Each structure stands twice: as structure tokens, then as C-alpha cells.
Amino acid sequence: MSNFPPAGVFLVGALLLPLVPRRVRAVALLMPPVASLVLLWILEPGQTLTVPFLDFQLLLTRVDRLSLAFGYVFVIVTFLGGVYGLHLKDVGQQVAALLYSGSALGVVFAGDLFTLFVFWEVMAVASVYLIWARGTKRSRQAGYRYLFVHMAGGSLLLAGALIHYNATGSLLFEPMKGGLGATLILVSFAINAAIPPLHAWLPDAYPQGTVTGSVFLSAFTTKAAVYALARGFAGWEVLVWAGTAMAVYGVVYAVLENDIRGILAYHIVSQVGYMVAGVGLGTEVAINGTTAHAFTHILYKGLLFMGAGTVLYATGRSKLTELGGLWRALPLALGLYMVGAFSISGFPLFSGFVSKSMTVYAAEVDHRGLVVLLLNLASVGTFLHTGLKLPYFTWFGPSRPAAPQTRVPWNMYAGMGLAAAINIAIGLYPGLLYELLPFPVDYRPYTFAHVSETLQLLLFTGLGFWLLIKMLKGEPIITLDTDWFYRRPARLVYVIAVVYPSHLFATTERIALRLVQSLVSASRDPIAALNAATVTLFGRYPDGRMPRRRHNTGDYDPDRYRLPVGVMGLVILALFVALMLWILLAR
Amino acid sequence: MKSTWLVLVVVTLVLTVSGDILTRKGEYGQWWYPVPGFFALLGLLGCMAIVVVSKLLGRYWLQRREDYYGDSGAGE
Incomplete structure (x- = not known):
């Protein structure tokens, strides 16, 4: 029984949740994450669960250290999101969230391409509900675009899997050697990992999700794709450059974005760039760095989306041009948001520092100077937007009449507080995280050189922000992205x-x-x-x-x-x- | 009050850079290791470059009115 698929806990939970009395339903939502955390604890690397299907033996569960690391963080963020959404009375969103995180776990533990495909599609369908549940015209339209892109990606994955099966005679999901099948599978992973030019669904849809829904959205789809890339395409040179390019790409677009959750969405593209580049490097330390960065990214990005969601929940607004002067009304949200902002920027003592520096270090020992430089440049942009511009123009800045209309429930702060605590804990005790990584870690983040370089980089970014602050205020515009190709025509x-x-x-x-x-x-x-x-x-x-x-x-x-x-x-x-x-x- | 902050900031900036200058090392032989305060420069110039380049790209190419795709978001 110890090899029961972790995804199963969530799927059963999603089935039973509507039967639970309405008042305790939100609490019941926390049960599946807790149960599967215990389950993950019991799972041993090397365990498998095989199920016969037609002429095939499907590998529903295949456990190794890589899948376990992703499994742990998926379960943790589901719990955090559940706490953040305790006040929610929408059973549709709750079931969708459970299905979504369950299928993401399914992807991470899938041993063969068919199982992977099934969970891949469930993930797309469950997640689109979290966008539609917002109930606005824009969220409906963005949701349809999101769904179409992911259905196309899913079809590519199926086609690739079939061609791969024809060519090799095996459905097992293992490192790919190349060929048409592998290329199609790579493209479908690239869509979900939001690698430009296939990324536009993300900044299009995530700002339109519900307040709690976007917390889940920010965690699963891209990181499940990062896992899939790490499993199937580690060491593919093209990914080094795709990842580096997307790290900078997201930063450039974040300058122009006006929606606060849009800024965060473009920084998902940027941060996933570090992970994709790490997968492309393919060395043990790079895969460790990718896994570590995915782990911390889920935690601090979840926290950032919770912070921005709190602003949206309280004021009903999410555009920089309509926000300002909230520090008096939402000081706690600012403090907790800033923990996430320091983490994503990679400040020492916060979680991003111990993971991001590891990925950059992997490029450094590989003697890839340009990659190191560009990734550091992306760090500059990350701190500039997430750590300075967004909080400045939301909580300080030119005060606009953005008085909160709705009182923020305690549980939203509790979810953010828990997430902030974990981010600080990982920053203080990186060993907690390094123990979970797929390979033994021989890397120390807190060397004088690292700390000094990082502080120089970030503090002088702050100086640059202070000098250019007039240029950085939000503008009521939208920015063309590659979704132009399917929106304008x-x-x-x-x-x-x-x-x-x-x-x-x-x-x-x-x-x-x-x-x-x-x-x-x-x-x-x-x-x-x-x-x-x-x-x-x-x-x-x-x-x-x-x-x-x-x-x-x-x-x-x-x-x-x-x-x-x-x-x-x-x-x-x-x-x-x-x-x-x-x-x-x-x- | 404001000048105190300014002094504090300047002192911090100077300290971070000077600490770096005093303890140069060259672990993996990138060309910038001998340059003292390289990351400070990268931070400042990189920040300005990102802002200016992005704003130029936006102004002359990428930015459109909010109702460009036919929905102004008025339905929210």
C-alpha cells in the first residue's frame, strides 16, 4: 500500500469534497495535502506501481529523488494555498485546485508517457477553471485562449509519444535521445514551461485568475514542465540558451507591464528561465540547482501572488496606475510580500539566494561566462520590478484613492505567514532544502564572494531604481507579445x-x-x-x-x-x- | 532624516564594493574577476539598460492602447 500513487489521494479528495458539509469543506481541502505529505514520507526511491492497460504496463508511480523533491513542494504549496483560501465558499474552485495539484503530482510521478499525457491534460482542464471562476469577460476569454494553447500542447505530447513508441518500442519516460517524437515532446514541454515564443498564454491568463486560483496557477504548470524537461531533456544544449533568453525576456516585459499580477507572471517566465538553463547544462550540480530553484520558486512566487492577491481582494484593483499609498491600510501584506520579494531577488538569508546562486554557479563551473552574466542581469531586473517597482507603486508612490473596501480575512495572512516562514527557514538553513535534492550537494551558498557579489548587484540595482524612478511608474497600456499572432488575426x-x-x-x-x-x-x-x-x-x-x-x-x-x-x-x-x-x- | 538615510545608503554601497576589492579571488577564471566592483557596475548599468531599452522597445514597437484587442476590460 505504500506505493499508492500520491496523485490518487488528491483525486479521491476532489471526488469526496463536494459531499463534505459546506462549512468544513475549506478545512477538508487541507486533508489531501497532509495525507500525501505522509505518503511521500513513506515512499522510497525506486518504488514503482504498475497497472495493466490494454497491451501496456503503465507505470503509475515511479519514485526517485527528483520526483520526490517536486512532489514535496507541490504538496506544501497546496497546503499553503488551501490555508490562504480557507474563507472561500466556492466548491468548484476547491475541487479544481485539488484536481490541479493532484494531476501535477501525477505528472511528477508518471513513469511512462501515456500516464504523463493523461495527467498533463487533466492539469490543463482543472487549471482553466481557476481562471474562469473569476467570472469576468476578460477571464473567460483569456481562459479559452489558455485552454486552446494547452490542448495544442497536449496533442503534440500525444503525437510525440506515439511516434516515440513507434521508433523505440517503449513508452517509458526516460532521457530522450532525439528524433521527431522527442522533438514534438520537447515542444509540448516548452509550451507548458512558457519558453518564448510559446509563453504568451502565461502572462495572458495568470493575471485573470481568481485571487486564490492564481496562487495555484503560479505553482504547478510551469514547474511540472521543468520537472518533465529535467527528466527527459537534461543536457540538451538548446535549453541553455532558451533558458537564458527567457530569463532576460521576462524581465524586459515586466518593465512595461501595468498589472501587478502581470508583472509577477512575467517574472515566472524569467525565473523558469534559470531552471530551463540549468536543465540544459545537465550536470549534477545544475540539475540540483534547477530542482532547488523550482522548490523555492514555488514557495516565494506563491507568496508573491498571495500578496498581490490580497491587494486585489482588498481594493478590487490590480493596476499600478490605479494603486498607491496602501502602506497604512495593508502594512502586514507589504511585510509578507517583501519576504517573497527578497526571496525571488536572491537576497542572502532568503530562500532564492540558496537556490538561484546554485544554478548560476553551475553555469560558472561550466565556464559559460555569457550565461552567468545574463542570468545576473535577469536578477537585476527581478529585484528592480518585484522588489522595488511593484511594492513602491502599490504601497507607497503617488497616493491614489485606493482605500480597501473589503476586510482581508485572517487566513489569507496565515497562508502568507506560513509561506514567508518557510522561505526564511530555507534561507537560514539551506541544508533543509539541499537534503531533498536529487544528487549529493557539494555547494556552499554563504561564501564571502557570493554574498558580496549578490549584495553589490542588488544594492546598486536599488541605486539605479532611485535614479530612474520617474521612468518606472505604470502606464495604462498593454504590451504586444507573441499572443498577437493568435489574438490579432x-x-x-x-x-x-x-x-x-x-x-x-x-x-x-x-x-x-x-x-x-x-x-x-x-x-x-x-x-x-x-x-x-x-x-x-x-x-x-x-x-x-x-x-x-x-x-x-x-x-x-x-x-x-x-x-x-x-x-x-x-x-x-x-x-x-x-x-x-x-x-x-x-x- | 533624509540626509541620514542618504549617508547610510552611501556607506553601505561603499562597504560592499570595498569588501569586494580587498578580497579578490579568481575561482573559475571569468574575464571579469580582476575587475573590482564589477557586480556593482553590473547592477547599476544593468538596471539602467533594462529600463531604458525596455521603455524604448515599448514606445516604438510594443505598447498599444488597452482596448487594442477589442476589450477594454470594462466588464470587470
Whole structure:
């Protein structure tokens, strides 16, 4: 029983949750994470669970240190998100959150490509509900776009898996060697990992999620993809450069973004860049760095989304141009948010420092100077936006009338507090995290050189922010991203695929209906039709009469062709009179 | 009050850089190791470059009005 799939706990929980009384449902949501934390504790690397399906042996559970590390953090963040959402009364969102985290666990423990595909798709469907549940027009539209992109990604994964199976005869999910199948699978992973240009679904959809939903969204999809990349594509050179490029790309776009959760979303792209680059390096220390960074990223990004969500919950606003001066109203949210901000920026004593520096160190020992420089540049941008610009213009800055309208429930602070505590604990005792990593760790984050470099980098970023502060305030604009390619031509596609065909259908229908109508009236009254036709062609009736009135030509009048009843009566009367006369005279 | 903060900030900045200068080391032989205070420069110039380049990209290429895609978000 100890190899029971951890995903199963969540799926059973999702099934049972609607049956739990409404008042304790939010508390019941915390049970599956706790139960599967215990389960993960019992699981030993090397354990498997095989289930026969058709002609295949599906590997529902395959445990090793890599999957365990991701499993632990997924379970922890589900618990934190559950605490943050304790006040929620929406059973749909609660079930979706459980399904979503359960399927993410399923992905992480999937031993074969088919199991992976099934959980991959469940993840997409469950997560889109967390966007739609916001209930606005924009969230509905963004949710559809999100779903379409992920369905396309899922189809690529299935196609890739089938081709891979055809080529190798094995469905096992193991490091890929190359070929068409592997390439398709890589593209589908790249979509979920939000590698540009396949990333636009993320900053499009995550800012539109519900306050609690976006906390879950920020954790699972991209990091499950990072896990899948680490499992299947470690050491693929292309990922080093894709990861480095996306680390900088996210930072550039975050300058222009106006929505606070949009800024955080672009920084997911940026942070996942470190992990993807680490996967591309593929060395033991790089995979350790990737795993460690995914672990801490989930915790501090969850905390940041909770902080931004608190602002949105309290004020109903999420744009920099509409926020400001909240430090008096939401000081606790600011403090807890800043723990997340220091963590993501990689300040010493916070969680990001011990994981991010490890990934950069992996590039350093690989003698990749440019990668190291660009990743450090991305760190600069991260602190600039998440640590300075966003909190400054939200909590301080030009004060706008953004007084909170809704009181923030205690549990939201409790969720943030727990997350902040874990982030600080990892920063203070990196050994807690390093124990969970897939390979033995021979790396010390707190050397004088590292601390000094990091402090220089970040403090002088602060100086730069102070100098350029006027340029950094939010602008009420949107920024074009690669979603332009499927959003802007949408109108053209609409015209080609909807307007023109509907014109065509309407015209065809009109012609067909007219044809049928004339056939019906012709067969109901062939004479009238013949009359009408001859009048049209020759200007007169078949019997030679001229039509009198223009519109009275076609009416069939049977009396025109038969004698009136009176004539018959006259004949009969005449016969009767003649008969009478003959009888009278013949006597 | 404001000048106290300023002095504090300047002292911190100077300390971080000077600490670095006093203890140069070259572990993995990147070209910038001999440059004292390199990361301070990277932080300051990188920050400015990111802001200026992004803003230019935005102004001349990427930024559009909020209703560019046909929804102004008024339905929220």
C-alpha cells in the first residue's frame, strides 16, 4: 500500500469534497495535502506501481529523488494555498485546485508517457477553471485562449509519444535521445514551461485568475514542465540558451507591464528561465540547482501572488496606475510580500539566494561566462520590478484613492505567514532544502564572494531604481507579445471562417428556398404557373387573351373554363318547359 | 532624516564594493574577476539598460492602447 500513487489521494479528495458539509469543506481541502505529505514520507526511491492497460504496463508511480523533491513542494504549496483560501465558499474552485495539484503530482510521478499525457491534460482542464471562476469577460476569454494553447500542447505530447513508441518500442519516460517524437515532446514541454515564443498564454491568463486560483496557477504548470524537461531533456544544449533568453525576456516585459499580477507572471517566465538553463547544462550540480530553484520558486512566487492577491481582494484593483499609498491600510501584506520579494531577488538569508546562486554557479563551473552574466542581469531586473517597482507603486508612490473596501480575512495572512516562514527557514538553513535534492550537494551558498557579489548587484540595482524612478511608474497600456499572432488575426480568422461562410450559407439557403417555393406553387397549380410563364415570355395568356392587370395574371379561375351553374339550370328549365308543353299539347 | 538615510545608503554601497576589492579571488577564471566592483557596475548599468531599452522597445514597437484587442476590460 505504500506505493499508492500520491496523485490518487488528491483525486479521491476532489471526488469526496463536494459531499463534505459546506462549512468544513475549506478545512477538508487541507486533508489531501497532509495525507500525501505522509505518503511521500513513506515512499522510497525506486518504488514503482504498475497497472495493466490494454497491451501496456503503465507505470503509475515511479519514485526517485527528483520526483520526490517536486512532489514535496507541490504538496506544501497546496497546503499553503488551501490555508490562504480557507474563507472561500466556492466548491468548484476547491475541487479544481485539488484536481490541479493532484494531476501535477501525477505528472511528477508518471513513469511512462501515456500516464504523463493523461495527467498533463487533466492539469490543463482543472487549471482553466481557476481562471474562469473569476467570472469576468476578460477571464473567460483569456481562459479559452489558455485552454486552446494547452490542448495544442497536449496533442503534440500525444503525437510525440506515439511516434516515440513507434521508433523505440517503449513508452517509458526516460532521457530522450532525439528524433521527431522527442522533438514534438520537447515542444509540448516548452509550451507548458512558457519558453518564448510559446509563453504568451502565461502572462495572458495568470493575471485573470481568481485571487486564490492564481496562487495555484503560479505553482504547478510551469514547474511540472521543468520537472518533465529535467527528466527527459537534461543536457540538451538548446535549453541553455532558451533558458537564458527567457530569463532576460521576462524581465524586459515586466518593465512595461501595468498589472501587478502581470508583472509577477512575467517574472515566472524569467525565473523558469534559470531552471530551463540549468536543465540544459545537465550536470549534477545544475540539475540540483534547477530542482532547488523550482522548490523555492514555488514557495516565494506563491507568496508573491498571495500578496498581490490580497491587494486585489482588498481594493478590487490590480493596476499600478490605479494603486498607491496602501502602506497604512495593508502594512502586514507589504511585510509578507517583501519576504517573497527578497526571496525571488536572491537576497542572502532568503530562500532564492540558496537556490538561484546554485544554478548560476553551475553555469560558472561550466565556464559559460555569457550565461552567468545574463542570468545576473535577469536578477537585476527581478529585484528592480518585484522588489522595488511593484511594492513602491502599490504601497507607497503617488497616493491614489485606493482605500480597501473589503476586510482581508485572517487566513489569507496565515497562508502568507506560513509561506514567508518557510522561505526564511530555507534561507537560514539551506541544508533543509539541499537534503531533498536529487544528487549529493557539494555547494556552499554563504561564501564571502557570493554574498558580496549578490549584495553589490542588488544594492546598486536599488541605486539605479532611485535614479530612474520617474521612468518606472505604470502606464495604462498593454504590451504586444507573441499572443498577437493568435489574438490579432483572430478578427481576420473570424471574417474568413465565420462571416464569409455564413454569407455563403445564407445565400445558398435563400436560393434553395426560392427554388423549392416555386416548385411547390408550380405543382400545386400548374395552370397558373403556365399562365405566368407564358405571360412573362409572350405577353399574353395561352388562349390569346391579353393580361388586363399587371398583377392579376397568374390567378387560376376555374370559372373561366366552365359554364356557369345558371346555364345548366336554364337548360334544365327549358327542357322541363318543353316537356310540359309536349305533355299538355299532346293530350 | 533624509540626509541620514542618504549617508547610510552611501556607506553601505561603499562597504560592499570595498569588501569586494580587498578580497579578490579568481575561482573559475571569468574575464571579469580582476575587475573590482564589477557586480556593482553590473547592477547599476544593468538596471539602467533594462529600463531604458525596455521603455524604448515599448514606445516604438510594443505598447498599444488597452482596448487594442477589442476589450477594454470594462466588464470587470
